Amino acid sequence: MVRKYVALLRMKYIEMLAYRLATIVWMTGAITQPLITMAVWMNIDPSQSDAFFFYFMAVIFVERMTSAWDVWELDREIREGTFSNYIIRQLHPIHWAIAENVVYKLLFLVILVPIWAVAALFAPALRFDISGGQLLLFLAAVLLGAALRFLLSYTCGLLGFWVTKVAAIYGVLEVISLFLSGRIAPLEMLPPFLQQWSIFLPFRYMIGFPIDIINKAANGDGIMKGFVIALIWAAVFIIVLQFVWKAGLKKNQAVGG
């Protein structure tokens, strides 16, 4: 398995280099929406500018680290029939997707962390002071968030065996998550009923939750609770994914790719 992964990672790395310009473009593209939202909040409450600045910079960072594009890839591959190339191999196709995610996110990490460090030299608002334990919790939450988003996106993508417009369905989910994940506003700025929803739905754990940890907005109790809910969601997603995968294969065998 390790040897396979080394090969996969190497291949994905080369592929990424081939698309280097697109990759850079793509990274910058995801930045504007949080920046605009930040401008809105700074305008609404100028006295909290520094806090909003930190919050939305963290949104950009976490959003990139947890982003998932697999639904579009799968949608395309299933529609064009190239997905069959993966099915016939003995390695589960999800490993290609995982390898791709690892490569891209390592790249994001390598680019974003130094940028943050340099920016923090000039902008005091970006400095944070937390213990090593909290940092580990933060990283764990980011990893968990990435897993959640990946699983959701991949499962949606597999629905492509049945419906033609999975990207649209996923788009709706993304929009809902915009509100509930903390991208439109820090959780405590939302109307109370939305706050409540966001605690129990998975979206907050994809972006907002890790930020709450590094922000110290969540206390020990809240963090505990958060991890438990997120892990439950991860388990649910894994079960659903396996179910959809098996049913999808059957469907694929019945009608052909």
Added chain:
Amino acid sequence: MGKYWRMFREFFRACLVEELEYRSEFLGNLISSFFGIGIAILTMNIFFYQTDRLGGWSYADVLVLLGVFNTLKGLIDFALRPNMPRLLEHVRRGTLDYILTKPVDSMFYVSFRHLVFWRLIDVALGLGLVVYGLAEKRYFPSFVDIVVFFITMAAALVLIYSLWMMLMTTSFWVIRIDDLSFIFDSFFETARFPIGMYRGWVRVVLTYVLPAAVITNMPALSLLGKWNISTALIVGCLAVVFLWLARRFWRFALRSYTSASS
């Protein structure tokens, strides 16, 4: 001019046939349009949950602005967006050669050949929201307001077209086009809000360099009766300048295409 209008009509007809060939359903498109505008209004409501003014604009003002934004976005999705991937196809497969051998302006052809008329629903919804916003504010625009609105709206369209065209032209060099429309979207997103909301150099950039905010703010302000003729004129000039730039860039790209490919 008449010829180009005839061609546009022909394109529209051919696309109607193509669309009906695929029987893409009316309902799905209707839902997605309503969903889009609903989400936009919801977002504004979340902001206005914490405040009653955004960049100096009241809630009703912002609704008018959002209506203008939705209208323009609908027009982009109607005429410009569908053509972006096709241009890429033409460049990659070499079928651009057919377009270049036709007695028609190639820039016109590549930007309007494919139309997705479903997106006209967005235009209608956007205009509806403009009317609703005005009603909410209880402001009835004067005749002059409306005239200035149409002028600034036309300038806005030309500006958008030029910026989009410049982006599209880069497909001669860049391989993955979907990432490119991503750039445009993120920049156009800024136009959703009152320009007064942005600070410092960001405001300067959005006003003069990438005049996103101007594109939507000007028409909305005109309808609200807060126009001033000199800015309207400046916007008009800006539109002409950008169109000229887009045209130059397209010509430049064609030159490098025709002298480099085999």
Added chain:
Amino acid sequence: MIEVKHLHKSFRVHVRKAGWLDAVRHLWKREYRVVEAVKDVSFTIEKGEIVGFLGPNGAGKTTTMKMLAGLLHPTSGEIKVGEYVPFEQRAEFKKMMSLVMGQKSQLIWDIPPMETFLVNKAIYDIDDRAFRRTLDELVELLELEPLLTKPTRSLSLGQRMRCELAAALLHRPAILFLDEPTIGLDVHTQEKVRRFIADYNREHQTTILLTSHYMGDVTALCDRIMIINYGQLIYDGELAVLTEKLAPYKRLEVQFAEVPNVRWEDYGEVAEIEDGNVVLRVMREKVAEVSAHFLQHFRVHDINIQDPPMEEVITRAFQEEVPHGS
């Protein structure tokens, strides 16, 4: 109609290496090399001529044709088509010519060909009456009637090519550039397309420049051919002269049950002998006689007579340095 003088075209090609480190290095540095695609080509084509433009892949055929159509800018040299310089891309010039590429389609995949025709009608400013008349004529000649309303994607390659030709001819161009119009088509359809091109040329005095890999296209259509190789024009003249001179033979391939012990030189030049398979180059006037002889005297599994392949003729033309023109 077409006048070309000392035409040159060179490209800068960007060299790309595969590999781990090279991919990284490639981020900063790109290497180029210059390729001369067309070197000092000159010719004239009169109105109504059909000229075959031959050469192996990458010889410069398509490049030259693209320069004639105004799609490529010549590095140096002069081109005049009608009274226009193609690269200026004047609307009047575009209206008098048309281009059909066998490997690239101008029809829109998902809709019937008729829709493309109507779009072309608007583009070329064709008035209703002229459009009707031309369309009727093309529909009849190309037997398009049942195809017009079917989506393009459901047409066969041959049907599609017939529609391509119609789309290209709706505005009655005076010059038609055909780039590999019969590529990939079956023999029967190739025949049909050729007959149409010949008839259309006779009827409308359209000047046609045709590139092809297939000797058959050229022998059926062109009196005059030009051969280009490595970017240089190595022959320009009558087809008959060239074939007589360079390929006065046919390729006779015989599969014997048992290879007879005879002196092959008595029949023709030996190209190859392998197992039971013998390939001979036999003079045209002797082909019938020789094959009859084989069939009578030996047990023959299969016999096959062909024109010498294009490449062979061109190689010969190149080796023997035929003088230009006749």
